[in-house]
Amino acid sequence: MADLTGYHPVDDLASAWTLPATCYTDPAFLPLEKERIFYRTWQWVGATSMVQRPGDFFTYDLYGEPLVVTRGQDGALRAFYNVCLHRAGPVASGKGNRKSLQCRYHGWTYALDGKLLNAPEFEGVRNWSPQEYCLRPVQVTEWGPFVFVNLDDGAPRLREMLGAIPAEVARAGFDIADMQPVERRDYLVDCNWKVYVDNYLEGYHIPIAHPGLFREIDYDQYRVDTFRYYSSQYAPIRPAPPSGPIPGRDRRYLRGDGEQQALYYWVFPNLMLNFYPDNMQINIIVPLDTERTLTIFEWCFKQPGSGEGWESMQQSIAFSDEVQREDMEICNTVQRNLHSRAYNQGRFSVKRENGVHHFQRLVAEYLTDK
Incomplete structure (x- = not known):
């Protein structure tokens, strides 16, 4: 140790x-x-040019933690763990422009603000609410041409x-x-x-x-x-x-x-x-x-x-x-x-x-x- x-x-x-x-x-x-x-601490993950337009996204591996950064349809910049809450599949890969994020394992679909939109063939599951299965958010901000994230919710801005x-x-x-x-x-x-x-x-x-x-x-x-x-x-x-x-x-x-x-x-x-x-x-x-x-x-x-x-x-x-x-x-x-x-x-x-x-x-x- x-x-x-x-x-x-x-x-x-x-x-x-x-x-x-x-x-x-x-x-x-x-x-x-x-x-x-x-x-x-705040960590650089990319350039703002990668998320300029609504629907833009890119993924980033932060020392083993998979992340996805999105520009929502409302223009807001957001970041999430790139982990589906069903069975931990990735909801995005690489970079691009989409209206939603879809898990590449079982097809669960999330909005660019992290909300769960669709969980295929999940009828009949008890004690489960889609509203509780949003992508886990991460602090994100931009300064000049750069995007930064911080995994600690209580960290200074x-x-x-x-x-x-x-x-x-x-x-x-x-x-x-x-x-x-x-x-x-x-x-x-x-x-x-x-x-x-x-x-x-x-x-x-x-x-x-x-x-x-x-x-x-x-x-x-x-x-x-x-x-x-x-x-x-x-x-x-x-x-x-x-x-x-x-x-x-x-x-x-x-x-x-x-x-x-x-x-x-x-x-x-x-x-x-x-x-x-x-x-x-x-x-x-x-x-x-x-x-x-x-x-x-x-x-x-x-x-x-x-x-x-x-x-x-x-x-x-x-x-x-x-x-x-x-x-x-x-x-x-x-x-x-x-x-x-x-x-x-x-x-x-x-x-x-x-x-x-x-x-x-x-x-x-x-x-x-x-």
Whole structure:
């Protein structure tokens, strides 16, 4: 059984120790993390473009829980467990547009609002009412071009989890309502999901691991601010040098006014939002097992059209892909080394690793909260 005995989380960063290595290597932790973390927090499941019209639906497997998201004839967005209440058959498959959902096992039919419409050849059953056999609902909401669900009916609303993020993003000039996913890439990383999140939450490694990104941002001003359920990373884009670009040192986000900035947000436990001058990225970190993590990258742009807009989009995706592969290399190595008898716990840089400390405190809080 997963055990945090011996780990004593403290609020004082200067005195704190990291999570023990067993939290990243012991297979007993992932079932507990699913139940106490992933099933109790808001999870990205897809794009709003998949449920734009009345009758649209799509299915999603959320760490073993089958779900279906629908847009009702009344225009309301809903989500349900994709489980027929007769004998647990699926009521939907894939994605599409329908006026109702029908179980692929015995043909029970449900409206898009979850109500049972038809149970074939069920006459004569006693102590049974169709009104009591509605699909079990799940919390669902949309923000910008994204759909999120939460299996915990008592969880805080997504807007509470996001805090000031929507207002800050709007103030910085990003209109996410006008952005749409343009490309998705999935990366398989040979590490525990928490190793990948730890890595994202600090810029400490940028000068060494990301030389290209280091040229783009003003590292001296890089900072991480932590809040109840999220953290933000401030990373201003370097202004163009007065003498112009330096030969052999290409810049992706070269700007002359010095006002452009990149915004990085992480929302507990596994959602990352990256805003650059010409695009937005959403990264979802999906644990496959103790030693393997799927990282889903989606790039969102306003309609790029063709010509310069299309070229800029492709350059942004290529640059992000370069940074991601650099992160994968170090995360894979860290995971292997966490098995070494030479390592158990580490300490935090007070200047650079407050975001990692914040994340690990939340992990411990949720795992010990029954």
